[in-house]
Amino acid sequence: MFHAASSLVPSPRSSPSEKDQRRESPDRRPEQRDAFFDNAKYLAIVLVAVAHSWEPLKGGDRPLQAAYLVVYAFHMPAFIVISGYFSRRFDASPNRLKRLVTGVAVPYVVFQAGYTLFARYAGGNADQELNLLDPYYLTWFLCALFVWRLTTPVWNLLRRPLPVALAVAMLASLSPAIGDDLDLQRLLQFLPFFVLGLCLRPEHFQLVRRRPARIAAVPLFALSLAFAYWAVPRMDHAWFYHRDSAQEMGAPWWVGPLMQLAMFGCSLLLTACFLALVPGRTTWFTPLGAGTLYGYLLHGFLLKSAIYAGLFEPAWLHGPLGVIAVSLTVGAAVTLLCTEPVRRVFRCVVEPRMEWAFRRDAGREAREREQERERLRVREQRRESVSA
Template sequence: MSVQTASAPAATAPPGRPARRQPLFDNAKFAAVALVVCAHTWMPLLAEDRTIAAAVLTIAAFSMPVFITLCGWFARPGPGRPQVDGARLISQLVVPYLVFQVLYNLVGMVLEKRLAPIALLEPRWLTWFLLSLLVWRLSVPLWTALRHPLAVAVLVSAGSGAMAAFPEELALGRTLGFLPWFVLGLVLRPDHLALLRRPAVRRGAPLALAAVFAAVWLAAPKLLNPGWVEYTQSAAELHVGYPVWVGVRLALAALSLVAGAAFLALLPEGRTRWTALGGASLYVYLLHGLPLKLVQASGIYHARTLHHWYTALPLLGACALTLAVLLATPAAVRFFGPLVQPRLDGLLLRPRSAEPVHPDGQP
């Protein structure tokens, strides 16, 4: 698929050659997934300090939505590209999901020191994203057929909160909760993104992020349940009335939209030292959960030093960013490639392209 940046047409390529990658999107993918790692690293300290809580909740509120919106952007149908590519979904989502679902369940049994059956349709830890993305990608023909797909997706997401509880199967809470962000990526156009590259918008982006952080800081004591920003619990599970649940979710969505737009506006459009790491964003996402679980099991979060925002945020943040960079290096991609991108040429009717392709659709 030919991809366009926010300000210029996508580079054309000679026949038979793939279109040139656009640095802005790789910059956005790596920056977003690196912030996801930071949020997950800080999350165990959510209730320790109000500033830590505000930082965790602010980043969690927009980093995953941005990442999912980018997935929707690259899932848009285009000339010569089917709306649903079965071979690609099997190789990029289904098989990696099964591999990591089994892996995370086995690691969980070891850490919890108990045996438990492996339920393949009940995602463990980070695998929910692959299963949800599979559902979203399969539903693309539905959204492209609707006149107002984003409005319908918002209604579906809002209506899900009326359920007594979200079942574990298919990560239903997150699948429905994050659905509008995926559909947002489907309906966005280059001229929409071009607005974020305007000088006035870029100058105002830091103020917008600061305002979102201030709003979250004020509301932090009421949002300490991660279910609010992780989209894992219905109104009944959060012990609030349905109108309150809808109101809070809509407010958080508005803050997420403002913060996500400001985040994208601040990113460089050209190549940087970390642009190439964006192509391995899925490696970072799927693999960072294992070391984090081991660190949590070690008891390091009980250290008194980590109970203050001025030590916990920079120390753990530096470790998280280092981990994100290491997992995106070419050496890590080669080593973990059989897990994240297993080759299935002998099992699929259509051979895989020689160019590695990631679940967001961009090579």
């Protein structure tokens, strides 16, 4: 399965284009980062990695399967909603398109190749072929984010974008002929969460950060766990992955749209509960929210390595203490992957600058020369005033 906008969500590190924009507009105040969103991104990426580590452990463990379903119901929707929220200003301008290429498209190509080759040579999967049209393992999110971002101007034009996106997702769930190219089934079924993010405003997030919402979140999570425990032997878990149509899962065609609506409502409720419990203050892990793309893209290599090496096979790991130990270990590992030293090492492939790949904007160069002349003129006036 699977974060990040402009990566999983927009990277706190200013891209070269954003810095250029600030140079062009010296009076423009840089947008302040909100610790709440950095906290949410970090906690979500930890849940993503931990849930991935549960996959080889859950087996017939019904409580663990229930927790797995609850986490899978909201961790990706939460990331996608935040990604959509930070994509609201995407307007297909040259600077934003450059950022989309360097921050999403290039990492997709690099890690699609990386995971494919890793599976073939480290995992012994000789049949695994490199195919850029068929996202492998974690890379599907980057592929989806690239398409969602490109379509943002269209969604911003619509009067009622969310109902349209829901209709698209419902139609996708009953269309087995869509195929696997670009993981289009998952791209379309998760689309409503991205469009919802585009529609949200700061005041909407303030609603879930109020005390009544935080109080209600705990019992709602408890009820969700109880329902998931009941549903484990009764429900096909593939519904949570949004990878297939209803017919591909052996259900009648009409079940697809109904389940799509039900899953959207369930995921939206749990996402709101998750956001309600996210601290809004600056914490020790707030700076790590800047590195969620790194944690997301790199943690898969650690988990795959552990699986290939048989590290999940000892029987004691499949008990409660083993699950706790694995969860803490994976949580610590993904935390380290979000730190600044790791980001410095892998920035060349996760957030490359690639100025060499793009043509210089002649208009921007002229503006920069004019600004430089203006600065020199102001400096000369100050000197004259001081000497006078």
